[in-house]
Amino acid sequence: MKRTLLLFIICSAPRATAQTPARATTGGVYSAPQAERGRVAYAGFCRSCHSPASHSGTTFEKIWKGKTLGDLFGYLTAQMPKNDPGSLNPDQYADVMAYLLKMNALPAGKIELPADSAQLASIRIELPAKKNTAPRAHPTTRKKGA
Numbered sequence: 654m655k656r657t658l659l660l661f662i663i664c665s666a667p668r669a670t671a672q673t674p675a676r677a678t679t680g681g682v683y684s685a686p687q688a689e690r691g692r693v694a695y696a697g698f699c700r701s702c703h704s705p706a707s708h709s710g711t712t713f714e715k716i717w718k719g720k721t722l723g724d725l726f727g728y729l730t731a732q733m734p735k736n737d738p739g740s741l742n743p744d745q746y747a748d749v750m751a752y753l754l755k756m757n758a759l760p761a762g763k764i765e766l767p768a769d770s771a772q773l774a775s776i777r778i779e780l781p782a783k784k785n786t787a788p789r790a791h792p793t794t795r796k797k798g799a
């Protein structure tokens with residue numbers, strides 16, 4: 654068991670820099686198609702109680718910043734949907750998480766988020782540096798009372 658783990662570490666982290674949990678959500682940890690699948694799943698399973706606004710901006714930042722995607726994955730799989738926890742399959746949870754990252758303006762990359770708590774635990778939740786905190790006034794898309 655120990656030997657397998659050591660082998661794994663040697664194989665997967667040949668460079669010294671790879672030893673720290675260097676990955677963060679700002680580094681393109683999900684793929685665009687995955688977030689799109691997540692959007693569809695979210696519409697079906699989450700939207701009845703949540704709006705994207707409840708998972709982005711300061712709300713999301715306050716709860717999740719500095720935690721890991723493993724924490725978020727654990728929370729979602731254990732607690733959500735509130736009325737039927739654990740009812741999605743692990744891949745769907747990973748997809749929904751990708752969508753949550755997208756909502757938070759985090760960049761997509763080439764790889765998908767794995768539906769694996771251990772791997773997800775090595776990805777820290779960081780948010781994009783704020784360019785301008787004023788509400789983005791998109792004259793064409795601004796909705797009244799939304």
Ligand code: HEC
Nearest residue numbers: 695698699701702703707708713716729733734735736749
């Ligand atoms: C039946 C209503 C309901 C559904 C459906 C639901 N949630 Fe929730 N969710 C809640 C409530 C209520 C809370 C507040 C915490 C609590 O009461 O446990 C919450 C809290 C959360 C939180 C933590 C607070 C935050 O904004 O970070 C996340 C993340 C979340 N839900 C994600 C989801 C996702 C993803 C889905 C779909 C897979 C989902 N929820 C489906 C009711 C729901």
